[in-house]
Structure formats: C-alpha cells, structure tokens
Amino acid sequence: MLGLVLAGAPALPLDEAGKYVAGAYIVFVVLLVIYVAIMASKLARIERELREVAEVAEERSKEGAAAPGRGSETPSISGSLASHGSRGGGD
C-alpha cells in the first residue's frame, strides 16, 4: 500500500528540507496525541468516579430494601465512599 502511494507521489525532495517538513508535521501529530492521551485519562477518571457513585447508590438501595424502617441509621454515603477508597480530583 505504502509502495503504491509512494509510486503515485511526485518526487519529493526529502533531503535537508524534508527533515524540517517532517519535523513540523510530527510536532503537530505529537501534540494531538498528547491531547488525546490527556482526554483519555480524564474520561477514565470520570468513568471511575461514576462507577463509585453507582456502587454507593446500589449499596444504599440494598440497605434500604433490607431495613425499610431504619432510615436515619443508614450509614453515610461519605463513609461508604471512603471505604471504597475514593480518589481523584477536579480538573
């Protein structure tokens, strides 16, 4: 495939100029990849936080179903989150 593309391409003067042009385009691609990686880590953090919140909500509904009259004795969400080892941070 690459051979076909290169065969169809005009003769590119990839000497001294080529490395600068390649460098400029590589810089752009690298910046884009770094940005995508940062976004991926942000999304992973959001996913983790969402999972923790879902676990807490499920735990709460189970406890509520098991002891419907207890109400105020239900352990706090903060305590539950702490026991789940909640971490992360704002951006």
Added chain:
Amino acid sequence: MYGKGLKPLSIATVALLAVGLSLVFFYAPLDADQGFIQKIFYLHVPLAIVALVGFIVGGIFAIFHLRSGDSRWDAYSYVSIHISIIFGVAVLITGSIWAKASWGHWWVWDEPTLVSFLIVFLLYCTYYPFRYAIEDRERQARYASVFAVTAGAFVPLNFMAVRMAQSLVHPRVFATSTGGLPGSMMFTFLVCLAAFALLWVTLVKFELAAKSASGQVKRLRRALDAPSPGGRSRIAPEVS
C-alpha cells in the same frame, strides 16, 4: 448533550485532514522560491489563523456570559481559549522549525509577525493563573470574561498593527499588490484551513463533553450527599 454529533464531526475532521494532507503532498506544486520547505505553510498558517480566531470566539462567548450571567457561556469561553492556546503552541513550534529551515534561525526578534504572535500567546497564558487566583466562582467567571473580552479585542488590533508594519523577512501572501498564491496552492490552503477549523470545533466539543460528564458526576455525588473526591474545581468551569 455536548457529545451529540461528536462521532460524525470526528469522522468529518479526520477525513478533511486526510484530504488536506494529501493535497499538500500530492497536488500543491512546489514553491519556486522556498521549494519543499514551503509545505510547512499549509500547517503553520491555518493553525495560526484558527488559533487567533479561536481567541476572538472566546471573547465573543465571554460577552454573552457577561450579558446573560449564564455560566455555560463562561465554559464555552474557557474551552475556546484553552484549545486555541494548544493550537498556539503548535504555531510557535512549527513556525520556529520553518524559520530555521528558511532563514537559518529558530527565532527572529525583529520580525513583527513572530513577536506579536508570541505576545498574544503569552497574554493568553496568563488567563489560567488569573482565573486560578480567584476563589469565588462567580467572581472568577466574571473577571475571566472581562479578560477574554479585552484580550479578544486586542487580537484583531494587533493583527492590523502588524499588517501595517514593514515586515523584514516574513512573507505576505494574501491580498498583496505583488501577487498572491496561485489557484492550486490557494485551494490546498483553504482545504487545510477548513480541516483545522473543524479540528478546533471537534476538540472544543470533546472538551465540553468531558467537562459536562465530570459536572454531572459531581452533581450526582452532591445529590447522593457524597463529597467530591477533589472538591470543586477551582480553575475549570463546570458544565451541567
């Protein structure tokens, strides 16, 4: 909400970038003066135009925020400036590479175009510490909007001043009496400009979608009476 239409937009961006890069290397003729080095033009100039327009767009969103008090406009303004700064980094690096290849120096301090872009870039770099320095979220958003409007107004003024200045080495290729770009180069340039503009829009939407998701999780935590692990973000506006 912000993720809506993101998939087709991303596909269109990738397709247009691929078409643009194909035109750059397989269609646009070699420049008679600079030769192959001139290929950097199709990357560097559209990035610079999109970055500068992005700063102005950030200022326009800030005006909407100041008029309505709606924090969504503040988030749009913040994200527009954020993505434009990233584009600005790419402009400075690709410009330096082009300068080294073409003029033999990484940077030329007596060139108005280069120095003015650096001034605009550094001005916008102060946006983050300025925003971060204010604790109260409402005051933070209002002050950041005033900054964005003022700096946004500075961008076209700066551009006009540079345009009027006598350039030493930086070429002028648009709207000049001594001739502009030939048709094939102009077409390639316009496709690249559209591709980078679309990339900017896509990245802004991605950023807003991520901030929106993060804001929704924090709201959910608050609704469940659960403290956010890192508390409220001090620097980035929340999007609901």
